Amino acid sequence: xxxxxxxxxxxxxxxxxxxxxxxxxxxxxxxxxxxxxxxxxxxxxxxxxxxxxxxxxxxxxxxxxxxxxxxxxxxxxxxxxxxxxxxxxxxxxxxxxxxxxxxxxxxxxxxxxxxxxxxxxxxxxxxxxxxxxxxxxxxxxxxxxxxxxxxxxxxxxxxxxxxxxxxxxxxxxxxxxxxxxxxxxxxxxxxxx
Numbered sequence: 084x085x086x087x088x089x090x091x092x093x094x095x096x097x098x099x100x101x102x103x104x105x106x107x108x109x110x111x112x113x114x115x116x117x118x119x120x121x122x123x124x125x126x127x128x129x130x131x132x133x134x135x136x137x138x139x140x141x142x143x144x145x146x147x148x149x150x151x152x153x154x155x156x157x158x159x160x161x162x163x164x165x166x167x168x169x170x171x172x173x174x175x176x177x178x179x180x181x182x183x184x185x186x187x188x189x190x191x192x193x194x195x196x197x198x199x200x201x202x203x204x205x206x207x208x209x210x211x212x213x214x215x216x217x218x219x220x221x222x223x224x225x226x227x228x229x230x231x232x233x234x235x236x237x238x239x240x241x242x243x244x245x246x247x248x249x250x251x252x253x254x255x256x257x258x259x260x261x262x263x264x265x266x267x268x269x270x271x272x273x274x275x276x
Contacts (some may be wrong), residue, residue: 088254089123089134098135103144106131106256110150115178125268126174127259141255148252153241156186158213161196171275172257174265175210180274196251197274198221212237212244220250 088094094101106128107117119125124132131138152159160183167175180193188210195202196214204211216234219227226234234243259265267273 084161085265087129087133089119089121091122095124095132096135098139099132100118102131102135102138102142106109106138108148109142109146111146113257113272114182126178126265127256129265130259130263135248138165139210144248145252145256148245152245152249153239154213154245155209156247157188158176159245159249160186160188161192161210162211162217164193164196165214166250166253166257168199168275169218169221170254170257170261173267173273173275174260175253175257176274177267177271209237216246217250220247253255 088149091100092100092103103124106112106124111117115126117126117128123129128142130141149159154162159181161178162182164176167179170253174179176197180197183193184190191208192202198214202214203213212230212234215230216226219225219230234246238246
């Protein structure tokens with residue numbers, strides 16, 4: 084059971100309602116049903132309602148990271164899934180492994196990421212660089228020098244900024260999901276338990 088009170092529209096003040104509208108009216112609502120059967124927001128979004136000043140900024144940052152990113156969609160989802168697997172954030176993994184598949188990421192790659200193993204990306208050097216760069220940020224807080232050098236050649240500076248922003252933002256999402264014990268949708272089996 085989640086540690087935060089699940090807020091529905093009838094519970095919200097004006098600032099909270101603005102965050103609700105930002106979350107449910109944005110592009111993210113097109114890929115995931117954001118309102119659960121109890122009328123509260125699913126996943127990490129309920130936490131944003133408890134602190135609307137922070138929630139609004141995070142909501143806008145998350146939308147920019149997902150929908151105005153300079154990385155191709157498959158590479159962005161590899162980075163997000165790498166973060167979710169690293170922190171074993173069940174909801175994040177559930178949501179973004181689906182999106183990664185839709186973006187063309189192979190099931191074998193996703194399974195290796197879930198298990199914390201180095202995936203076989205075949206000839207896809209960019210995917211391997213994004214994965215390794217993300218992993219090294221998660222493990223040490225900075226890119227591995229060899230991977231950093233490869234990334235500096237293979238990715239543009241805006242892409243590197245977007246990659247670091249995505250890893251950082253999804254660390255926050257993972258922390259929120261784990262700290263508040265956000266539940267998976269009914270009928271979804273945990274990936275890490």
